[in-house]
Amino acid sequence: MAKSKITAIKVKIKNDIATAKMVFSHPMMTYNQAKTKTGNSDDANFITHITANVGEEVVFDVSTSQFFSKNPIFKFQFKCDSFKIGRKLMGREIDNGVVIDASKKGDLLTITATDRKGNTYKKSVELASRKKKR
DSSP states (O other): OOOOEEEEEEEEEETTEEEEEEEEEOOOBOHHHHHHHHSOGGGOBOEEEEEEEETTEEEEEEEOOTTSOSSOEEEEEEEOTTSOOEEOOOHHHHHTTOOOOGGGOOOEEEEEEEETTOOEEEEEEEOEESSOOO
């Protein structure tokens, strides 16, 4: 079986509202599936809790159940006017090796997920926008 993890996080920012989309790689085995597969419903394993933080501030917090599909995708929005937003590099800038100064980088959005077996998955992404803030 593939390793469970947070596969991807994408954040789009428009008008001080961030839309975050996260993709998980997780089997999300329900109690019924576990009982059928192994004969023991205690072998069920699914994501039970997801938290998103920017610095110390919680921007998304949800308890989940067994009723999500395998490899689920979650999407949420949060107001980001009080967070530092960096600038995304464009394709040509990346090709030319442009590096953004650390002082101009945005705050990090950190996603933490926990499954029924107690495994914790964590991944971070910088809050960045292609357009310069006016």
